[in-house]
Amino acid sequence: MDDTTVYRTTAWSAGPGCHGGCGQKLHVKNGKLVRIEGDENHPWNQGRSCPRVLAMTQYMYHPDRITRPLKRVGARGEGKFEPISWDEAYDTCEKRLNEIKRKYGAESAIFVQGTGRDIGGPITMLAYSYGSPNWVQLGLSGHSCYTPRLGAMKTVMGDFAVADCSQYLERRYEDPQWKVPEIIITWGQNSTMGCPDGFFGSWVVDCMKLGTRIIAVEPRNTWLSSRALHHLQLRPGTDGALALAMINVIIGEGLYDKEFVAKWVQGFDALRERAAQYPLDEVAKITEIPAQEIAAAARAFARAKQAAVQWGVPVDMCPDGTAVAHAITCLSVITGNIDKPGGQVIARPSHGVTSYPFSTEELVKLYGADLIARLNEKRIGADVYPMVKNFRGWAQPDMVIDQVESGVPYPVKAAWIQTANVVGGQSARAKFHLEALKKLEFIAVVDLFHNPTTMALADIILPAATFPEKDSIRSWWAPLISIKKRVQVGECKSDWEINFELAKRFNPEGMKRWKTLEDMFNERLAPSKMTVADLQQQGGFKMPEDGPFKPYFRHERGLLRPDGKPGFNTKSGKIEVYCDTFEGWGMDPLPFYTEPPQSERSTPELFKKYPLVMITGARSQLFFHAEHRQIPWLREKLPDPTVEIHPETAKKYAIYDGEWVYLENDMGRVKRKAKFSLQVKRHHVHTMHGWWMPEMEGKAPSLYGVGDFQINNIIPGPQCAKSGFGGGQYKTTLCTLAKISA
Numbered sequence: 198m199d200d201t202t203v204y205r206t207t208a209w210s211a212g213p214g215c216h217g218g219c220g221q222k223l224h225v226k227n228g229k230l231v232r233i234e235g236d237e238n239h240p241w242n243q244g245r246s247c248p249r250v251l252a253m254t255q256y257m258y259h260p261d262r263i264t265r266p267l268k269r270v271g272a273r274g275e276g277k278f279e280p281i282s283w284d285e286a287y288d289t290c291e292k293r294l295n296e297i298k299r300k301y302g303a304e305s306a307i308f309v310q311g312t313g314r315d316i317g318g319p320i321t322m323l324a325y326s327y328g329s330p331n332w333v334q335l336g337l338s339g340h341s342c343y344t345p346r347l348g349a350m351k352t353v354m355g356d357f358a359v360a361d362c363s364q365y366l367e368r369r370y371e372d373p374q375w376k377v378p379e380i381i382i383t384w385g386q387n388s389t390m391g392c393p394d395g396f397f398g399s400w401v402v403d404c405m406k407l408g409t410r411i412i413a414v415e416p417r418n419t420w421l422s423s424r425a426l427h428h429l430q431l432r433p434g435t436d437g438a439l440a441l442a443m444i445n446v447i448i449g450e451g452l453y454d455k456e457f458v459a460k461w462v463q464g465f466d467a468l469r470e471r472a473a474q475y476p477l478d479e480v481a482k483i484t485e486i487p488a489q490e491i492a493a494a495a496r497a498f499a500r501a502k503q504a505a506v507q508w509g510v511p512v513d514m515c516p517d518g519t520a521v522a523h524a525i526t527c528l529s530v531i532t533g534n535i536d537k538p539g540g541q542v543i544a545r546p547s548h549g550v551t552s553y554p555f556s557t558e559e560l561v562k563l564y565g566a567d568l569i570a571r572l573n574e575k576r577i578g579a580d581v582y583p584m585v586k587n588f589r590g591w592a593q594p595d596m597v598i599d600q601v602e603s604g605v606p607y608p609v610k611a612a613w614i615q616t617a618n619v620v621g622g623q624s625a626r627a628k629f630h631l632e633a634l635k636k637l638e639f640i641a642v643v644d645l646f647h648n649p650t651t652m653a654l655a656d657i658i659l660p661a662a663t664f665p666e667k668d669s670i671r672s673w674w675a676p677l678i679s680i681k682k683r684v685q686v687g688e689c690k691s692d693w694e695i696n697f698e699l700a701k702r703f704n705p706e707g708m709k710r711w712k713t714l715e716d717m718f719n720e721r722l723a724p725s726k727m728t729v730a731d732l733q734q735q736g737g738f739k740m741p742e743d744g745p746f747k748p749y750f751r752h753e754r755g756l757l758r759p760d761g762k763p764g765f766n767t768k769s770g771k772i773e774v775y776c777d778t779f780e781g782w783g784m785d786p787l788p789f790y791t792e793p794p795q796s797e798r799s800t801p802e803l804f805k806k807y808p809l810v811m812i813t814g815a816r817s818q819l820f821f822h823a824e825h826r827q828i829p830w831l832r833e834k835l836p837d838p839t840v841e842i843h844p845e846t847a848k849k850y851a852i853y854d855g856e857w858v859y860l861e862n863d864m865g866r867v868k869r870k871a872k873f874s875l876q877v878k879r880h881h882v883h884t885m886h887g888w889w890m891p892e893m894e895g896k897a898p899s900l901y902g903v904g905d906f907q908i909n910n911i912i913p914g915p916q917c918a919k920s921g922f923g924g925g926q927y928k929t930t931l932c933t934l935a936k937i938s939a
């Protein structure tokens with residue numbers, strides 16, 4: 198008899214690593230996960246899975262996985278660690294962090310998270326219980342992922358919005374309320390290559406099968422661009438100019454939605470004047486896209502009965518990511534595509550529950566206005582950048598690392614690093630990060646495997662759990678979800694469990710109202726009028742019900758504003774394309790374009806020396822950022838870090854296909870294997886980030902080869918204009934190619 202039990206749960210955490218939140222079926226035998234498959238009942242992924250989640254058994258039971266708490270017993274970088282008990286690990290973290298607080302102040306400890314998944318909930322609880330305002334996604338230069346666009350949308354229209362592929366409706370494509378988008382602009386996103394930010398690339402393909410036409414804004418040739426109605430093959434970093442030129446065409450030719458604009462838009466005439474400063478001919482030169490292509494795409498988008506935009510991180514990485522996101526938001530606004538079936542659907546945390554507090558508004562809801570205001574007094578970057586201060590609780594990452602180095606205006610002495618491979622992952626100026634962090638007096642790392650960061654920096658390592666090993670909740674857009682622990686691996690604990698225990702030690706008074714984690718989850722679930730047990734009983738998820746959290750046309754029905762009146766959740770009740778709030782913060786109230794800090798136009802001398810534009814940071818189905826390089830099923834599909842080079846460019850540099858080469862600039866050089874590709878333009882090269890080699894020597898100075906393979910070693914710091922968001926030069930750094938043998 199087969200004694201395997203199948204449990205349904207949701208993937209959101211280490212393992213796949215992504216932001217998606219798909220339904221999965223866990224096949225568990227004798228307390229061990231033996232197989233995993235997509236849950237066909239789950240409306241978001243409908244049985245589909247990525248390779249990473251299918252490789253979960255290899256990930257969870259990998260021989261290199263850290264399964265007990267460790268303490269460092271040699272010098273940093275020597276690779277000498279000894280297992281310790283959880284009690285000793287907690288005691289050490291408590292003692293060392295309290296010493297730092299007594300000596301330098303709580304702000305001297307930084308609380309560092311990696312990208313997305315479910316860290317935002319537990320890490321804020323811990324940082325604020327300890328008393329530090331410095332919660333930060335360290336290394337993500339300019340907060341250049343998702344935050345600029347969230348900040349722009351929230352400020353301009355009072356809410357976030359995403360492309361509507363029927364994801365808020367339980368019956369999905371069959372629901373009669375939904376309409377197929379006639380056009381989806383995939384703007385700087387190869388959506389099929391992952392599950393970006395609560396959005397599944399497979400939805401775009403589903404829509405295409407139902408008739409959607411694609412406009413691909415993308416410097417490379419991709420699967421999507423090859424099937425697109427228009428492929429706008431722009432010069433990296435020029436997205437803002439393109440969006441403004443499209444707005445100019447739409448307004449100039451009278452193709453905007455006059456009724457929607459008259460009723461719901463503030464500042465339209467000012468936007469018209471601003472867009473007129475971006476004539477087609479000039480923007481064609483800036484973007485390298487023929488003028489008639491820009492115009493044709495703008496017309497197609499505006500003439501569609503309903504049209505959506507699904508955008509990616511290149512938007513956020515533009516010199517002022519907020520301004521570019523503002524411009525792209527205006528495209529949807531002036532064409533009346535807001536909260537309309539098949540348009541841009543307003544996305545709120547499911548049932549009003551906050552699990553990962555994205556905005557200051559949500560932080561205030563969880564922790565109170567007083568605490569959040571107090572934290573702003575010492576939060577790094579809050580006094581310099583208005584969006585950092587007003588939109589999101591994170592400290593400004595580029596300023597944090599500079600302050601670690603300089604100690605001004607106050608010293609940074611400790612770091613709590615939670616599933617973030619700062620040295621091998623997202624950090625621009627990665628070597629600078631490594632050297633600066635070495636100065637800290639105490640570093641605790643929560644992670645699942647050794648990596649360059651644990652090896653170089655950790656004093657204590659706490660072993661984290663994957664999603665089949667943990668209890669959690671998730672309310673990122675929809676549905677509302679409970680994640681249920683089904684197996685145990687070694688002594689690993691969930692991020693929530695780890696932080697809950699330590700938060701109680703730092704703030705016993707504030708934490709005493711919750712005896713268990715489940716008590717706390719239930720309190721957070723209160724707006725939904727459900728408990729974890731209720732959610733479990735319903736199969737682990739609940740789709741939104743009619744009201745503020747379910748589309749459509751909520752602005753007309755008085756469902757968006759706290760006062761219950763029709764309109765958007767802004768001061769004026771209208772979408773403020775001329776944004777008084779930005780103006781009040783000393784920012785430009787209208788969208789604008791800034792040339793990338795390195796380019797043929799902005800740095801012609803540098804361009805002569807380094808004539809190739811390097812594009813990095815693209816997502817992969819195999820690896821999530823710096824993770825998964827040790828998982829055999831995944832690594833065998835892509836064993837080496839490659840650089841895509843146009844064959845004619847390769848010829849110029851006398852490089853042959855498959856040869857190891859250097860990518861180099863004034864910051865240094867990094868090894869890559871040449872891959873001839875017609876996907877890239879002649880003056881671009883494209884390479885993946887996040888590479889280090891788990892099979893190489895872990896001890897310093899090798900640190901798993903991170904010095905040779907980490908592309909972010911040659912990515913400079915940001916130019917994030919006034920907002921503090923954007924400017925990570927992950928798509929626009931200039932470089933050249935060199936033969937290793939030369």
Ligand code: SF4
Pocket residue numbers: 208213214215216217218219242245246247248249250391392
């Ligand atoms: S990438 Fe998509 S399919 Fe894979 S685990 Fe994440 S949500 Fe699920």
